[in-house]
Amino acid sequence: MRQAESVASGIAIIEGRSYRVAQVASFVRIPQGYHDLYGVISEVGAQATPETLVDARQRGESWMTVQLVGEIVETSFERGISQYPGINDEVHLVTEEDLGRIYGVGDEGQITIGRLAGAESIPVRIDLDRLVTRHSAVLGSTGSGKSTTIASLLRSICHSGGGKRCSSARILLLDIHGEYGDALKSAAQVFRVNPSDDEQPLHVPYWALDTLTLLDFLMGPMSETALTGVLDKIQVAKLAVAEGVAGVDVNALTINTPLPFSLRQLWADLVDPEYKTWADKERTSPALEEAGDAQSLKLPKYSPPGPGSALPDINQTNVLGIKRQLTQMRSRLLDRQYDFMLHPGEWEPDLAGKSQMDLPELLEAWFGHDKPITVLDLSGVPSQVLVRLIGGILNITYEAMFWGRNLPEGGRNRPELVVMEEAHRYLGRDADNPARDMVQRIVKEGRKFGVGAMIVSQRPSEIDETILSQCGTQFALRLSNNADQGKVKAALPDSLSGLVDTLPVLRTGEAIIMGEAARLPIRCRINLPPEGERPSSADPMVSAAWAKAKAKEDYERLAAAWRSQDPKWGQDNNTQENG
Known part of the structure; x- marks a missing residue:
């Protein structure tokens, strides 16, 4: 498809609004009488030039490749094509009005997560049912905005319909670095090895784990x-x-x-x-x-x-x-660092095997509280036991939802979304990996029993292929590594593989969304959470920090935080006794 000379500058003005022409991942419209066909631009420039016209560039012509994806039937947009355009049919820019017809459907099962990158006035909605039941992956390099995207997605779910539409939402977030406790505090119950005043102690009773x-x-x-x-x-x-x-x-x-x-x-x-x-x-x-x-x-x-x-x-x-x-x-x-598992408070049995708290109280503590999100802060968990512990937590979650699937508390009547941060750390292709084995079971069978998975990783190339291939929706943020880009490319049709070329230049918090939950592959600016409700994963401001006067330092306190395996040690009172 050749670009007209009238828009050779790359910008067109329609009804007082300027539109950039021939942007990869943007849309075009092809009028067909009473029908309008819509396509996604997948390639622009040299790669899109037909082989028989390779000398066209010398004549100043620009080419692009378009993948047809859907059409307007009467007044609503439908995926798929019932007829194809003819030679020399006109191709038009897609205006905000057109985009509104495609994405403006506010169905009951959809949630708003951001704005179209090429048209900020158009909201982007995704299908919540397919997001959960068909599983999903949020992929992006360090600094691309993954943590903020996760916080925004979870808040969008909890606040959809003014907080009424998903009033019984149930989300379990495995927080490896302790980034989300403060960011999601208003919507989440936080469990932590070393809890603050408004947090609960994290206990994972050993007797509820796989015995072997x-x-x-x-x-x-x-x-x-x-x-x-x-x-x-x-x-x-x-x-x-x-x-x-x-x-x-x-x-x-x-x-x-x-x-x-x-x-x-x-x-x-x-x-x-x-x-x-x-x-x-x-x-x-x-x-x-x-x-x-x-x-x-x-x-x-x-x-x-x-x-x-x-x-x-x-x-x-x-x-x-x-x-x-x-x-x-x-x-x-x-060893005191394993107390949360081997000496789990009221869940620890006496020598006769009797405990004050049992399995029902554990399940109610995690899944039965009145907030939609449960954050299990695993930042204080020793690395030697992390993979086993995550495997155990996922086993508890899945088995409870599976066996109680037909009960009001079970997975089919109140589904569970499990969000796994830093997934590459424990979902690799290791020979003996209980966490990976459990997630494989969830992504293969969880749909039927009300357990959905959301995988979050900066290195998709290191995640087990079986798991990643089962993620029906992908949020691809900025990715610069070729191997990681290849994982995203594998999820796209060959005709849309050119979208992957845009991954290294996406802005922070910008994502290409594709798959089951998205009406079409789209480039989206994810809504930013309010200040003070963002994950504590932002880069330190080096120049500003180094320019400040050096404050009074206490390395006794620094050593105590290390020994306690608690980054919040001493922050509440500035002084805290050791031990």
Whole structure:
């Protein structure tokens, strides 16, 4: 398609408004009698020049490639083409009035998220149903505006229809860097390892996690025999508290049935046979010098075995050969940085396996409060356990929505959108990755049970391909890496692949939106949240910070924040006692 000489300057003025001509991702209109066809410009310049006219550039002609995408039938826009244009048909610029006919539909299931980049007066709406059920991905390089986009999208959902349309919204946000607690405070309940006054403590009870993943973290590799012995003891411990618990069939109970059991008592039961010696040949009298204690994780002290056949005798009953693994388990249980999981407050069972809070209270705390968003701030979680923990959180979420799908609290009656920030950190192609395995299950099966996923990443090329391919809607912000651009390009039809060429030059907060939730691939300026309600992910102002007079510094406080793994340490009172 050749550009007319009358607009050779690249700007046309229509009804007092100026329009830029031949911009990739902008629209054109082709009148066809009572129909108007619409197309998206996918290529401009040399690449769009037909091979038979490669010398056209020497004559001053400019060419562009247009992909037909829809038409106006009567008064409404429909995707798809019922007829094609003829040779020499006129091609017109799309004005704001035309764009209003395409995007101006305010259907019940649509939410406004921004403005068209080429026509700021035209709102951009997306289909909320398809956004959630068909899953989505927000992709962009560092500094492209991902965090602000996420905050804006979530606020747009919560405030749609004046806050009434989505009054029962349920969104779970996994916040890796602690950016969203303040930004979404008015619409979210925040759970954090080191909570502030208006936040809740983050507890993820170990007994609600996958048992094999938990044991791998606590004890490391074990032989098949040893693992079976440990699992048998866990099964017995769960059976002991299963009687009378709603929904539990003791005959069908497994090691992964979410029932409380005491890790301290498990450790004590396993460690005693490993160190025990006998004072007599009949092995009826233990050579015990000092008893151990499960509550304080104190090792029992036995007399060392005698040389040769001399007493005391070494114990050979119920020995699994796991002294090293039990030492690691004790170390994990004593490490305060894992308290949110291994000593989860009121969800921690006593030695008999009884806890003050159980699974219903955990699910209600996360999903039953009166705010539409739940932010799980994982910034204080050690990296060694992050992937396992996220896998566990997603497992709790999915299993609850899946098994309760037909209940008022379940996934079909009140769907759940799970937003996963910094997804490349835990959704890679690693051989053993519980988080990735759980997300694969969500994106493959979650649609039917009311669980949707939103993947957020600055490196889409590092995310598992199965997961990314299941994201039906993509918000592509500025991307400069070729491999990352290739992931976005793979989601587009070949005829629209030229849109990817615009990714490196998108403005901050500007995105190309394509897929199930968008009526058409569009270039959109995402609405900015109000000042004070934006994520704390903005770049520091180096020149301004270095120009200020040096303030009084306290490196004792800096070290305390590091030791506590809490970036807010001491900020409330400026002074805070260590410990």
